[in-house]
Amino acid sequence: MKKREFVIGSKVVNDASECFVIAEVGHNHQGSVEMCKEIFKAARTSGASAVKLQKRDNKSLYTASFYDTPYNSENAYGPTYGLHREALEFGEAEFRELKQYAEELGLVFFSTAFDFKSADFLANLDIPCYKLASGDITNIPLLQYVAKIGKPMIISTGASTMEDVQRAHDAIMPINPQLAILQCTASYPCGFGEMDLNVIKSYRDAFLEATIGLSSHDNGIAMAVAAYVLGARVIEKHFTLNRAMKGTDHAFSLEPQGMSKMVRDLSRLRTALGSSEKQMFDSEKAARGKMGKKIVAARPLPAGHLLQEGDLAFKSPGDGLAPYYAFELYGKVLKTSLQEDEEVYFEHVEARSSELVAG
Template identity: 50%
Template sequence: MSSRELTIADRVISDRSGAYVIAEIGHNHEGDLKRAEQLVLSAAAQGASAAKLQKRDNRTLFTRAMYDQPYEGRNSFGPTYGRHREALEFGRTEYTHLAQVAKEAGIDFFATAFDHPSVDFLMEFDPPAIKIASADLTNTPLLAYAAKTGKPLIVSTGGGTGDEVRRACDTVLPINQNLALLQCTAVYPAGPADLNLSVITRYRADHPDVVIGYSGHDLGVEASLVAYALGARVIEKHFTLDQSRPGSDHHFSLTPPELGALTAGLERTREMLGSPDKRCSAQELAAVRKLGKKLVAARDLPEGHLLTERDVACKSPGDGLKPYEMDRLLGRRLAAAVRADEAFTLELLAADAPTVGGAADVPAVDGAADVPTVNG
């Protein structure tokens, strides 16, 4: 059995658990603390396990040219890309407030760290986990730095290769065993053919001690349900209050009703998967009795009769000896007469040992004189 297990706050995530659902707010709060608070509370109300933001140290994260490049259009919150990012960035005041809101709502709260200063910033709030974005799958210095915090790491793998995923795991696991690896596609939004959910199965085989998950940029909830069925136990989806709002993420984010449908659907999926142990449940017993078969007398049979296949029939209801027990009857004599359609029981059999192949009906050979002697 796999030993994969991860604990985030007081939640144990494993193959046997339900899904740990992350409502990725990102910057869908648009720099508005009140909207961010509404998103956290709504995520909690819809059954999410965690609400998550994104944290960047914008001045050190981007080159000067990228920071200063013009950034205009409907989704812009500033005249340059750097000013745009700064307008969406929360600081200590906002994080302190939202952490308290989340605590009171009973939902975990953490963020994606895009750089070393952001890891340090988040650690001031003692987060239950740290997320690493797909863009930093190859950023082994950041992976190692975040791993050294001892916090569970949730690493997305969009745009990566198998070798890059293995390198990331080889970087993190010697430092920190608390890792979740998420299949992800860096397409926004991602269509069905982009998702490659079978990678979840590959990750589970290649990393038997790592919790596997799914970070989805697809529309709706269907892919997340399939991902859970394939073994993903951390499910991350972007979350918004209004898909029509300006911003690059709103249009493929889940609305509150959709997030509620996701959490409920994941729990139903867990129920449907059930146990891998095949057994007849209590709920099946009535149908098995009604439609199953038992062994009965094919016709009236007298006491002492030697049973052959012609004497035994398989008929419903299935409340007696099962057809696979027929060999226990054949070649045995009846201790009492039975009527046609009467169910056979082992108590109806005489105490004599069974005769293999019905040999009692074959006359015995008298003496050895008639038996040919080979070479003799």
């Protein structure tokens, strides 16, 4: 079996790696290149690995009637849904400027492609990775079209069934094995009872060569840490400068402080998971001595006394014979008298099994 590994530019993501954290900017930039740059800068300061935009060719993506549907939302940037989307769309010049800026910051820059024309648009920019949204989980023609471009692919799986995900996986992998599959719930925000983080384990069992992750729409940072423990190595969170800003995605996005804490906790977690072998650290030895127990006489005991339960006590500090040896002392005769709280050793008794080793 091939190693489960996903490579984006210089970033290598596998089971042993740090988490690849995507700050999903989407259209939180409100159509402003300068605001988008501020978001990128904040994402870099917060420790994100990558920033992601969205690209739509709105005329080809929507039916004419849907494009022209009146859009009266308080978050609208145009009188119709199509014009609202157009107001938030960046063109080639903006994308190139933002790609260069992200790279200068040391961030991976990529985008979601919502349609064929957008996929071609992004290919022309030579972006290092493609995201496919949950809405395209059944769009096998688009998935395969993007797969043939030959760049790593990340797919979200909100509002889908395991059958949908399996179909998408099977369509992509023969063409492009560089695939990451993200557990996702297409609710905005997502209630904790609908996150189904255990699906991450199901995906790892079902898709042995795909990298697994989480696209999380919850209002918090703890679920990303839980996802990493379950095996997720890609975490995508919507990101904004201020959740109160105009736009539908800001309310469930992380602000810089939240992103910083999430990245911090993911880093701490990877360190804290440590080894699967139980070990005692040097830093614990003082505590073991102070809080551990040793075998002492429970009361004054004369020489010739036959040791029985009740004759021995177990007290701190633990700098003597460990309590588990008590069972080897019972039934043996003392060679010497002992005072209360005096430490008891095998040399104090007449008979000692040749198999015993003093602790």
